[in-house]
Amino acid sequence: MGVKIYTSAERRRIDAYTIEQQGISSAELMERAGQQCAYWIMSRFSHSHPVYIFCGKGNNGGDGWVIARYLALNDYRVTVFHTHAADQLSNDARINYERVIHLTNISVMQIDGVAQLPLFDSNDIIVDALLGSGLNQPVQGLMSEIIHYLNQSDGIKIAIDIPSGLLGEGILQIGATAFAAQYTLTFQFPFLSFLFPENQPYVGQWYLIDIGLLSDFVTPYVYIDAKDIIIKPRLPFTYKNEWGHALLLAGSKGMMGAAILTASACLRTGCGLITVHVPSHGATVVHTAFPEAIVSYDHHNEYLSQLPTLNRYSAIGIGPGIGTADPTHQVVKRLLETASCPIVIDADALNILALHPDWLSLLPAHTILTPHPGEFDRLAGRSANSWDRFQKLIKMATQYQIIIVLKGHHTAIALPDGSCCFNSTGNPGMATAGSGDVLTGMILSLLAQGYPPEQAALCAVYLHGMAGDIAAQKQGLEALIASDIIKSIGKAFEHVQNSSAK
Missing domain, CATH: 3.40.1190.20 (Ribokinase)
Incomplete structure (x- = not known):
């Protein structure tokens, strides 16, 4: 029935269940996610758009590294700004970081302040892969400064899975910081928070990216489509x-x-x-x-x-x-x-x-x-x-x-x-x-x-x-x-x- 809507915790269970049932590694699932996001970008934006990807230390950042690699292999001009050293990254993020740093056609820069960031123009694509859905508290410090800077910048803004700073459930509290995306590429199921008006300025237009997740879990929330509608036949x-x-x-x-x-x-x-x-x-x-x-x-x-x-x-x-x-x-x-x-x-x-x-x-x-x-x-x-x-x-x-x-x-x-x-x-x-x-x-x-x-x-x-x-x-x-x-x-x-x- 329709598209199932899961909580953030349930989505993590689904990731683990998919990995177990399909006999793949978490890095392989990350590869699927980043690859499909890169394909989405390539299907809509030409090579005339420089791409700037912001990667955090977790698996959302790992998705960003995969996206960077696929875009670069397809001759896009890609720059990655990352917030943490390699030894601070999650295991899967580090694997994909190491796959990127050897590529000569990607610029990679670790940043510790927004003074290191360039001025963006309206032709630039800005990809948010900073925090993802694991967030359980308001964004602070460097992450907050980066998000605020990006929100004030020109550019085509794309969030991966969920805009950084936004929770999967609930609404963004007054005064809190979240990436203001024009497009959000979320993996297979929408987050509940996407459906509430206060969050719309951050979510923008959202798209479901199919990465082969198994949706066997029961959920009380469904996003209905035409196939859910049963019309009585006229005899x-x-x-x-x-x-x-x-x-x-x-x-x-x-x-x-x-x-x-x-x-x-x-x-x-x-x-x-x-x-x-x-x-x-x-x-x-x-x-x-x-x-x-x-x-x-x-x-x-x-x-x-x-x-x-x-x-x-x-x-x-x-x-x-x-x-x-x-x-x-x-x-x-x-x-x-x-x-x-x-x-x-x-x-x-x-x-x-x-x-x-x-x-x-x-x-x-x-x-x-x-x-x-x-x-x-x-x-x-x-x-x-x-x-x-x-x-x-x-x-x-x-x-x-x-x-x-x-x-x-x-x-x-x-x-x-x-x-x-x-x-x-x-x-x-x-x-x-x-x-x-x-x-x-x-x-x-x-x-x-x-x-x-x-x-x-x-x-x-x-x-x-x-x-x-x-x-x-x-x-x-x-x-x-x-x-x-x-x-x-x-x-x-x-x-x-x-x-x-x-």
């Missing part, structure tokens, strides 16, 4: 009732657009029927803008005040645009107390829940919540940073046995068993009004079609992001709006189906 002899009847409780005065976007996304994702329960003044709006929907009238003109009969529906969604009027609070509570089918909760329904934290215990098992970070913090308490929020996310999903879709660049889907899946699709253009309503409609649709809640959340999040990516190719990031995402849902399904067929 010839079928009719609309077989594809579910969704109920959407949405809209209030001035917010009927949320109801229309959510309902439209729901049907576009394959649901057979949808009933939209709206304040009575909004019924004409829904009938006019979205004739495919069945409309249920609330007694109140401006907000939801009553819960319709639920027994005819296969899934229920609540929240988009409903506001927080007092009678609407009771609609949310009654739904939690009486619903017997899957539920997805979004937007103002989440804000109402946050005002009544004791209602969280009413959530039926496997209910799906779809907060953005602000809504989540209102539910779970203010978070110091995104890592703190992630810890609360996992705890809350397990405590209440629910599914929480925490929306963001790598949307996190926390499951009741404590596992978490991170999404690989989507783009910044999707940070636009109504995008979250579209996602809620897509989740509601898959729930109504009988997808298990975990699968419904996973598939909808991936398809939503893919639809956004397809729409962005047509509209550009700045011009992308929520209805563009809805129009691209069909192409997103095609993408997944084509990927599965390969």
